[in-house]
Amino acid sequence: MFNFIKKNLQKIYHNITNKLSSLFSQSSINDETLKELELILLQADTGVKTTKNIITDLRSLHAQGSLQLGSDLKRALAEKLISILTKQQKSIDNPEIILLVGINGSGKTTNAAKIAYQASIVGKRVLFVAADTFRAAAPEQLSSWASKTGAAIEVGKTGQDPASVVFAGCQRFKDEQFDLLIIDTAGRLQSKTNLMHELEKIKRIINKQLSHKNIVTLLTIDAMLGQNSFEQAELFNKSTDLSGIILTKMDGTGKGGIVFSIADQLGIPICYISYGETLECYKPFDATTYVQELLAD
Numbered sequence: 275m276f277n278f279i280k281k282n283l284q285k286i287y288h289n290i291t292n293k294l295s296s297l298f299s300q301s302s303i304n305d306e307t308l309k310e311l312e313l314i315l316l317q318a319d320t321g322v323k324t325t326k327n328i329i330t331d332l333r334s335l336h337a338q339g340s341l342q343l344g345s346d347l348k349r350a351l352a353e354k355l356i357s358i359l360t361k362q363q364k365s366i367d368n369p370e371i372i373l374l375v376g377i378n379g380s381g382k383t384t385n386a387a388k389i390a391y392q393a394s395i396v397g398k399r400v401l402f403v404a405a406d407t408f409r410a411a412a413p414e415q416l417s418s419w420a421s422k423t424g425a426a427i428e429v430g431k432t433g434q435d436p437a438s439v440v441f442a443g444c445q446r447f448k449d450e451q452f453d454l455l456i457i458d459t460a461g462r463l464q465s466k467t468n469l470m471h472e473l474e475k476i477k478r479i480i481n482k483q484l485s486h487k488n489i490v491t492l493l494t495i496d497a498m499l500g501q502n503s504f505e506q507a508e509l510f511n512k513s514t515d516l517s518g519i520i521l522t523k524m525d526g527t528g529k530g531g532i533v534f535s536i537a538d539q540l541g542i543p544i545c546y547i548s549y550g551e552t553l554e555c556y557k558p559f560d561a562t563t564y565v566q567e568l569l570a571d
């Protein structure tokens with residue numbers, strides 16, 4: 275299922291898998307092996323706290339005598355990584371309303387198009403709401419994607435209150451009986467207080483207008499920013515109660531450890547990965563398969 279990752283995310287699998295393979299082939303495990311593994315995890319952007327927790331658990335297993343061979347290390351590491359990725363799971367099956375949030379440049383608009391494309395394949399009617407009314411090119415960009423995916427779009431005027439555009443979009447969604455509503459929001463963190471208040475207002479309108487619908491809020495995180503994404507993720511989660519994360523631009527980084535750091539430190543499940551500009555480059559995230567491929571010889 276995840277062979278497409280190795281094909282499209284060559285940087286991650288070249289940089290991480292090759293280094294890990296040399297450890298897994300060792301005939302015996304010692305403290306130096308675990309120190310080397312710790313360095314690999316840190317270099318892969320797994321984060322200091324998450325890496326420390328992983329290594330502490332592995333050292334405990336080694337002291338107990340259950341971590342002696344390279345194959346033991348591979349098995350134990352896989353179990354730990356899968357556990358991290360699956361401990362915070364939320365169901366977002368068949369969403370009817372998707373609120374996309376994230377900083378500017380993280381891929382919200384492109385992923386709105388990818389989601390719409392996936393929905394169109396199964397015959398769903400999609401409505402976009404261009405709620406970023408401050409960035410001049412944002413509505414035009416979303417309109418272009420609407421044309422390519424066959425989606426309808428609700429657009430306000432430049433500088434209009436984004437919440438009012440969302441209100442109109444929610445009403446149109448009900449009146450015209452669309453199957454999926456995708457709301458693309460602003461992400462200008464230079465005015466983060468205003469932005470968070472704006473998102474809170476938008477969320478209240480959605481919940482009031484469409485309370486009976488399956489509503490999810492997805493945060494787009496640029497994988498290339500690594501640990502620098504965490505402060506933003508915490509801010510967005512406080513304001514919007516995130517349902518999950520779309521990890522974007524995975525093809526541009528040689529680090530795959532960020533997925534573990536996000537799940538472990540933020541307690542938010544990674545639901546999708548996005549790795550290119552074409553509409554097909556968007557897949558549900560499967561923790562077990564991702565780890566198995568990452569640790570494959």
